[in-house]
Amino acid sequence: MKITALELSKPQLMRAATYASVGVAVLLIAIKFYAWMMTDSVSLLSTLVDSVLDAGASMVNLIAIHYALQPADSEHRFGHGKAEPLAGLMQSGFIFASALFLIVETVRRLLDPSTVENSDMGIAVMVISIVLTISLVLFQKYVVRVTRSVAVSADSLHYTTDILVNMGVIVALVVSAYTDWLWFDPVVAGLIALYILHSVRKIAIDAIQLLMDREFDEPEREKIFEIVLSNPKVMGMHDLRTRSSGPHQFIQLHLVLHADMKLRDCHKIADEVEKALLREFEDAEILIHEDPHDIEEELPDFAKEEAHQPEG
Template structure:
């Protein structure tokens, strides 16, 4: 069974807040895996920072601490977002993911500022880095663990379109570049005597962290402010509706995303002389085509007699 078929089968009527069981398992496992990896990396990097005193290592340790906090926040946010719709939340709880993303960004910006502060202090008072070999070994382990986690997260995001998992994955993808920077800093400072390299790379790491946070904020705001689908997806919806031989036109297309849920609604213009039963049949056929193209989306269609929109505009003027 394909992912699209799974969604359509396990979300009766595409009700918001109802998630295919395999999607739910994937998202829960992804959050637990992120927390587990963060805990392991925090312990390893903490020990090495204690011995090396490297600012670059401090940067990646701080990032791992924040990754752990953010991943823990994600774990609870994903559980909340997967809760089915209720009387107070008819559209489900998907926006809990966007709120978690904003919370993560606050942590991340704070960590970037702290790393810059420590790096500037070390630039003014350069110090050699000790135990560079141990630091490099730990960073290599961190890269292997992070690669495995990112690969799994990307699989989960491709299946579920989860903003919270995507936000978590952005951190860890950034960690790969940070870890490579740490290796460069440890080699240049510990073996070649370029003591300025350690704090310089620390600042570079802070910039990468801040850039990751900015992308998370943009994605979260798009969901919280009900940003429309891309123009490409909106054109696709309109093309699907207009391809039906009995559809005259459509208007008032509105789309939005909430966590892993999507909502599509529009007015379908039909021949004003057909029966309500025929109009309902045509709408059901168009709805089925749109749901095939956008699996898991809730589609709401209002039927209008053709030309009613133009008549309404004339009456208002």
């Protein structure tokens, strides 16, 4: 029986994305290494180095996602999701190191320029690399859309930059083949290195924000307020706190209910609110605290500023 991507669970999709990225990276290393040996192109060397580091980063991802998907246990009661942003941070280190190596190699080749051999073969290899990488990135973007995986998202980002890198290498090989501009090949490699440094910034910042338990984006937080306050028995809410940990989301809030309600009724309303939130945030772990409406709580300043009451 044939299984399509739509039939795979989120954990299976995340694992499939890591296996695909490692497989593509290893294949690209093999064909780029052969092409570099035949051409001696520094821009082709740049993309070879990038693929080697891609393979290392993808292996880190594979291990991190395997760990992040493990269920919560007695020592990690919020799960193991932080392994994902840790992997993203390690990826940024891999990519930053590759950019520094390319800058050094660019300077060396500018000081001692040399011709590029067998350009046609190098161009063919780059075209194959682009086709493989585009296929991988399309699959990764689908997985990110379904799972919201931070590690797969970081992986997808640097493979997306690889597409542009490979296009730049094709341009460098064509120019080197038909002109005597020996400086063009290392200049392209240098521009690629600068682009890699630019792209690594987003990967590192996203990973750090998740490790620091950054709140959901504002549209998602407003959606939570909208869902909660749509229940006619809810008199207000405050102290909304949200965070993500790998594939897991956590939402906690204080629900303001009428002071004369029975505990059983309060619990029933909280359950209704939780179910409504789970329809929008299906993988979230939700914690709701019920407050009587006639008691004023001491709240942090940020909680006071965004306390909500139902309209009307």
